Structures are given as structure tokens and as C-alpha cells.
Amino acid sequence: MKRLLKISNNTTLVLCVISIAGLIFTNVFFIMLRNMIIEMGDVESFMDKFSVPVASVYIIFTLFHLSALLTLILQLNFFKRDNFLRSFLFFTGITSLMMLFGDSALSSDISKEYVFGLPDEFYILFLSQALHFVFYVLMIVLLVSTGKSVGKEKEEIVLKDDSIFINAQYIGILSGASGLILVSVFSFMYSTLYPLPLWAAKAGIIITSLIAVIPYVLIVFYWFIIKLKERTGEWYDEKQYQDITKASLVTLIASIIVMTAVFLIQYYVSEFDFITLTWFPFYIFLVLLLFSSSTLYFSKRAAN
Amino acid sequence: MKLKNDLRRCRFENNEMSQQELANAVGVTRLTIHSIEKGKFNPSVTLALKIARYFNKPLEEVFYLEKY
Numbered sequence: 001m002k003r004l005l006k007i008s009n010n011t012t013l014v015l016c017v018i019s020i021a022g023l024i025f026t027n028v029f030f031i032m033l034r035n036m037i038i039e040m041g042d043v044e045s046f047m048d049k050f051s052v053p054v055a056s057v058y059i060i061f062t063l064f065h066l067s068a069l070l071t072l073i074l075q076l077n078f079f080k081r082d083n084f085l086r087s088f089l090f091f092t093g094i095t096s097l098m099m100l101f102g103d104s105a106l107s108s109d110i111s112k113e114y115v116f117g118l119p120d121e122f123y124i125l126f127l128s129q130a131l132h133f134v135f136y137v138l139m140i141v142l143l144v145s146t147g148k149s150v151g152k153e154k155e156e157i158v159l160k161d162d163s164i165f166i167n168a169q170y171i172g173i174l175s176g177a178s179g180l181i182l183v184s185v186f187s188f189m190y191s192t193l194y195p196l197p198l199w200a201a202k203a204g205i206i207i208t209s210l211i212a213v214i215p216y217v218l219i220v221f222y223w224f225i226i227k228l229k230e231r232t233g234e235w236y237d238e239k240q241y242q243d244i245t246k247a248s249l250v251t252l253i254a255s256i257i258v259m260t261a262v263f264l265i266q267y268y269v270s271e272f273d274f275i276t277l278t279w280f281p282f283y284i285f286l287v288l289l290l291f292s293s294s295t296l297y298f299s300k301r302a303a304n
Numbered sequence: 305m306k307l308k309n310d311l312r313r314c315r316f317e318n319n320e321m322s323q324q325e326l327a328n329a330v331g332v333t334r335l336t337i338h339s340i341e342k343g344k345f346n347p348s349v350t351l352a353l354k355i356a357r358y359f360n361k362p363l364e365e366v367f368y369l370e371k372y
Contacts, residue, residue, distance in 0.1 A: 080324070080334075158324060162333035237332040239345050302339035 005078050005150055008071040013143045015064035020136050022057035027129055029054055034122055037114045047111060058100060061132070065097040068139055073222065075146060082163045085142055087170035089135065094215040095178075096135040099128040160237055164223050166299060171219045172292025179212035179285030187278045201277060209281040216288065239302070247294035254290050259283065306370040311341045314359045314366055330354045 029050050036043050072090050079086075106121045106128070113119040186208050190196045196204070227235045236244065266276070315321050323337045330337075330351060339345035340355075347355070347367075356363045 157328060158334070159328045160331065160333045162335045165333075234331070237336050238348055238351060239336040239339055240333065242345070299335065302335070302342070302344040 001074075001078060002150060005071070005074045006147075008067070008074055009143055009147050009150065012064070012067045012071045013140070013147070015060070015067050016136055016139050016143065019061055019064040020140075022060055023129065023132055023136060026054055026057055030122070030125060030129070033110070034118065037110075037118050043114055058104070061100055062097070064136075065093060065100065068135075069093050069097070071143070075142075076164060076167060076222075078150070079146070080158050080161070080163055082166035082170070084170055085138065087167045088174065089138055089142055090167070090219065091171050091174040091178075091215040092131065092135045092138070094218060095211055096132050098211050098214065099131055103128055161226070162240075162299075164219075164226060165236075165240060166296065168216075168219045168223055169292045169296040169299070171216050172288050173296065175212050175216035176285045176287075176289025176292060179209060179281065180289060182208040182212055183278050183281045183285065205278055205281060209285075212285065213288075240299070243295055243298040243302075246298050247291055250294040251287055251290040254294075255283070255287055258286055306343065307346050307367060308343065308370050309340060309367045311337070311355070311366065314361070318359060326355070326358070329358050 033043070033046065036046055069090070072086060072093060075086055076090075103125060106125045109121050110119045110125070113121070183205060186204055187201065190201050190204065262282070311326075315323070315326060323341070324334045327334045327337045331354075332351065336345065336347075340347050352363060352367050356366045359366060
């Protein structure tokens with residue numbers, strides 16, 4: 001396990017450094033493309049010239065993301081203490097990987113729409129580049145900091161793991177909070193500032209919701225795979241049962257209060273009518289955020 | 305009345321075993337053992353008996369009610 005983790009750490013580190021160089025290259029390309037569209041230059045030949053190098057860099061990005069996610073899973077198994085940075089990177093790694101495919105779709109839209117002026121897709125594209133950048137830089141920080149401790153760490157036998165349980169709560173908080181923010185901002189903006197056809201708004205909400213929720217689904221799936229070897233009654237130990245029971249009660253009461261407040265605001269303030277479109281993802285992310293944060297609070301309160 | 309315990313002393317008398325080793329022996333997580341030791345979680349009767357049996361001691365020697 002130690003050897004495999006060391007190999008995976010080093011491979012990811014090399015790919016990460018190459019990817020940062022690639023990210024600088026693709027950003028220079030996108031900035032030059034944006035300027036060329038503004039100046040009404042020969043966009044088509046410019047895109048043809050750079051399409052192969054940019055696609056090659058994106059293949060390296062994809063390899064790096066897959067290698068980074070494998071390393072993170074190995075680290076989750078190896079290190080028996082929870083670590084927020086590791087959970088944060090698992091979350092940003094998956095969203096960043098999905099945004100690689102998003103970048104491709106956005107570039108395709110830009111190539112079709114530039115004749116009508118500067119496409120708005122550039123804003124999302126640069127936001128996506130910022131997400132990649134954050135992931136790459138923090139991944140280097142994690143790899144360098146854990147690279148030293150892999151050798152020193154004792155391989156402890158752990159029959160009932162609590163680090164996956166805690167890490168899943170961290171990811172639940174990140175998924176819940178980002179989902180609430182994305183769905184609220186997206187639907188509010190598009191129903192007031194940039195009115196869109198209903199189908200487009202619905203598609204946007206579904207895509208943003210999926211991007212936010214998939215990291216949580218994957219970590220729960222991973223936890224489920226680990227638990228398959230145990231009987232269902234042993235999936236949690238008795239303290240974890242107590243923590244999730246308390247967290248469920250907090251979630252029930254808090255979600256009723258918040259949803260009542262949202263209903264009243266929507267009823268009396270017409271600008272908040274957007275909630276009719278988003279009540280389901282809004283409720284899901286609210287419950288996810290409340291449940292994960294209260295479970296984490298009860299688990300950590302006993303540990304301090 | 306608060307439930308107190310001598311878990312820490314028992315562990316040290318038992319070859320200075322770690323919280324993780326005790327957790328493995330009685331089938332719970334390390335965090336649960338840590339919380340019991342700190343008095344922030346009261347174990348079930350079953351778990352308390354498992355722990356006492358593991359140390360080969362009567363239950364009252366490991367867990368007891370705080371005296372006023």
C-alpha cells in the first residue's frame with residue numbers, strides 16, 4: 001500500500017506540474033481568442049492552428065485528474081485521520097474533471113457564436129479555468145505535504161474506519177453549500193438579469209445541480225463499497241448512530257424553519273418567484289448541508 | 305450523576321495499548337473510544353460489558369458513577 005501510494009503521489013506530482021504549464025498555455029490561447037473576436041480577426045484559421053495542441057493539453061489534464069483522484073482515494077484509505085484539504089480536493093477534483101468536458105462544450109459554442117459578437121460563454125470558461133487552477137495548486141500542496149509523511153506513517157490496522165465517515169460529511173457540506181449557492185444565483189440571475197427560455201433555465205439548473213451533487217454521490221458510493229463486506233447493522237458504530245440521529249432531528253427542524261421562511265418570502269416578495277423553478281434542488285442541497293454539518297458537529301464535539 | 309471511567313488507566317496497564325487497538329478489539333471506531341474516555345459519550349451496556357470483559361475486570365472497576 002505504502003509503495004503504491006508513493007508511486008501514485010509521484011506520478012500525480014509530475015502530471016500536476018505539466019498540467020500547470022498546460023493551463024498557462026490554454027489560458028493564453030483563450031485570452032488571444034477573446035481578443036481576436038473583439039478585434040474581428042481571422043478567428044477560424046487561429047482556432048484551426050491551435051486546435052490540436054489545445055486538445056493534446058486537455059488529454060494531459062484528463063490523465064492528471066484521473067491520477068489525482070486515484071491518489072486521493074489511496075490517501076483516504078492510507079491515512080487514518082480525516083483531513084479537510086483532502087476532502088476539499090476530492091470535491092474540486094471531480095467538479096474540475098466535469099468542467100473539462102464543460103470547457104469542450106463551451107469552446108464549441110464559442111466557435112459557433114463568435115460571428116454574432118463576443119459570446120457570454122467566455123465568463124463561464126474563465127471561471128472554469130480558475131477552478132482548475134485552484135485544484136492544481138492545492139493538489140501540489142497536498143502531494144508535497146503528504147509525500148514526506150507517507151514514509152513516517154505507521155500502517156495501522158483499522159477494523160472500523162471513521163475517517164471516511166468524517167470526510168463524507170466534509171464533502172456533503174461542500175456539495176450542499178455550493179449547490180445552494182449555484183442554484184440560487186443561477187436561477188435568480190436568469191429570471192431577473194438575463195431572462196432565458198424556460199427550457200434553458202431548467203437545463204442550466206439540472207447541470208449545476210449535478211455538478212454540485214456528484215462528488216457527494218461518489219464518496220457515499222465509495223463508503224458503500226467499503227461497507228458491503230459488513231452486515232447492515234454494523235455499518236455505523238453506536239456513537240455514529242447517536243450522532244446521525246441527533247443530526248436528523250436538527251435537519252428536520254431546521255429545514256422546516258428555512259422552507260417556511262422561503263415560502264413566506266416568496267409569497268410576499270415577487271422577486272423571489274424563481275424558487276418555484278428550483279424548490280426541489282434547493283431543498284435537497286439544504287438538507288444535505290444541514291445533515292452533513294450537524295453530523296460533523298456532533299462527531300467533532302465529542303473529539304475535542 | 306455522571307458516568308465516569310478508568311479506560312485510560314486500563315489501556316496503559318494493558319501494555320500501553322492504543323485507542324485504535326481497543327477500538328478494533330471491541331468493534332467500534334477510535335473516535336468512539338476517545339469520546340468515552342473524555343466522558344463525552346456514554347457507551348451502551350453491551351459496549352461497556354465488552355470493554356470490561358476485554359480488560360478482564362468487573363464492570364464497576366472500569367465504569368462508575370461520579371460521587372458527590
